[in-house]
Amino acid sequence: MPSTTLRPVAEHRAAVAALIARTQVESRPLTDCLGLVLAEDLRAAISLPPFDNSAMDGYAVLAADIATASEDAPVVLPVAEDVPAGRTDSPALVPGTAHRIMTGAPVPPGADAVVQVELTDGGVERVAVRQAREAGAHIRRAGEDVRAGATVLTAGTRLGAPELGLAAAVGAGELPVHRKPSVLVLSTGSELVEPGKPLRHGQIYESNGVMLAAAVEQAGCSARLLRFVPDDVEQFHAALAPHLSTVDLVLTSGGVSAGAYEVVKDAFSGRGVDFVKVAMQPGMPQGAGTYEGTPVITLPGNPVSSLVSFEVFVRPALRAAAGDADPGRPTRRARLTEPLRSALGKRQYRRGFHDADANTVSVVGGPGSHLLSALSASNCLMEITEDETDLKAGAEVTVLLTR
Ligand SMILES: Nc1nc2c(c(=O)[nH]1)N[C@H]1C(S)=C(S)[C@@H](COP(=O)(O)OP(=O)(O)OC[C@H]3O[C@@H](n4cnc5c(N)ncnc54)[C@H](O)[C@@H]3O)O[C@H]1N2
Ligand code: MOO
DSSP states (O other): OOOOOOBOHHHHHHHHHHHSOOOOEEEEEGGGOTTOBBOSOEEOSSOBSSSOEESSSEEEEOGGGGTTOOSSSOEEEEEEEEEOTTOOSOOOOOTTOEEEEOTTSBOOTTOOEEEEGGGBOOOSSEEEEOSOOOTTTTEEOTTSSBOTTOEEEOTTOBOOHHHHHHHHHTTOSEEEEEOOOEEEEEEEOTTEEOTTSOOOTTOEEOOHHHHHHHHHHHTTOEEEEEEEEOSOHHHHHHHHGGGTTSSSEEEEESOOSSSSOOHHHHHHBTTTEEEEEBSEESOOEEEEEEETTEEEEEEOSSHHHHHHHIIIIIHHHHHHHTTOSSOSOOEEEEEESSOEEOOTTSEEEEEEEEETTTTEEEEOSOSOTTOHHHHHHOSEEEEEOTTOOEEOTTOEEEEEEOO
16 A cells, blocks of 8 residues: 555545436336336326225115114114226215125215124125114215325335335336446456355355345346356456446455555556545545446455445445435444444444344454354444444443344
8 A cells, every 4th residue: 555544434435325327217126126216206197096985895874773773672774786896987876775895895975984794694685783873974085194185205216015015005007217336346366266165275165246236136236146256467457358338337346455466556557546544443545436437346355344345335336326316234332232342543344243122232353354144144234433432331332133
């Protein structure tokens, strides 16, 4: 590294965020929208429910007609109509009669209550009602969920199952959404072997590629995985070339520190990518820039460093590029269950377990950036700021909820 000055985390986060542009807006059928971000507010074309409808299978009546009904003295009414869900004409209820009605069917004009079938003899021609109901009973009113014209989803919302259900219910066939950002996940290292193959002493299984590709997908983006790129600058460029300009981001791991074979650093240095040391642990050696028109972020190779750096820098930038109005992870201030020490001047991200009920956080594993099992046992990252060096049990710290 040419300089010993450390770049603050916030400064590097801003540099990374500035690299990746928000993707364009396109109209997609609802069935293709899961996980995408809505680009414009969605207003309801209709009310929900669209019409007064029955909440029960039973009989639509005038409440006054059954006011005296009891087990001993049922009120008997002629059944004038059968109203299944989906019936589109709406015959009015004549006082002194009942309509047999099903859940979701329109309540006939003139009726003001529904009595469920269990409180009757279930008759088809005539019905004996054994209990009184108040006016309004079991009627779901038009517009009580959504008023026509109301904004039901706002731009920047990530579309999950409830949002898609709501959009469909108000009749949206397609939605304007941001295109999913695409990311080339590239890992280098001559020591890396494909999981499932035999391992020789000195070799390790490649894990960053599959892990980062999964993190990219979980962030609502699409990942293309390119692994086992040798530690050779020419071969690195040859492997990368076909993918440039076809992805929104090239994300590498490994090959950026101070060793003799730092292929990523050698390939990109002086070609638009800045290599810096960030004041954090893990995740100190970082690179970011634009290479031949394509944004590039280079993460350190230690597995925990690469996923922590992804969480801190890359995920928020990708969520913002995907159009998300709230691209960060949820955070909490939680109380430490044990004392914790941290180096002055570096922001430390320790793996933790957040107990949501007690709002406490416990340390999971040591600070080492190779401790993958602790990472997988954690559900949050504890963010220990640059000046927090000696935290006592019970002290409050910020946690990023990563699960
Ligand atoms: N003299 C110095 N040495 C190191 C420094 C430094 O400042 N001066 N920084 C250390 C820190 S901090 C980190 S973090 C690492 C970053 O190293 P690189 O990004 O260059 O990564 P590599 O050297 O290629 O690998 C580090 C480590 O991670 C393993 N690795 C790499 N890729 C993968 C992968 N795809 N799957 C699984 N494991 C992977 C690799 O085998 C190494 O063990 O540098 C420190 N050194
Ligand atoms: O910064 Mo490195 O990321 O400690 O392991």
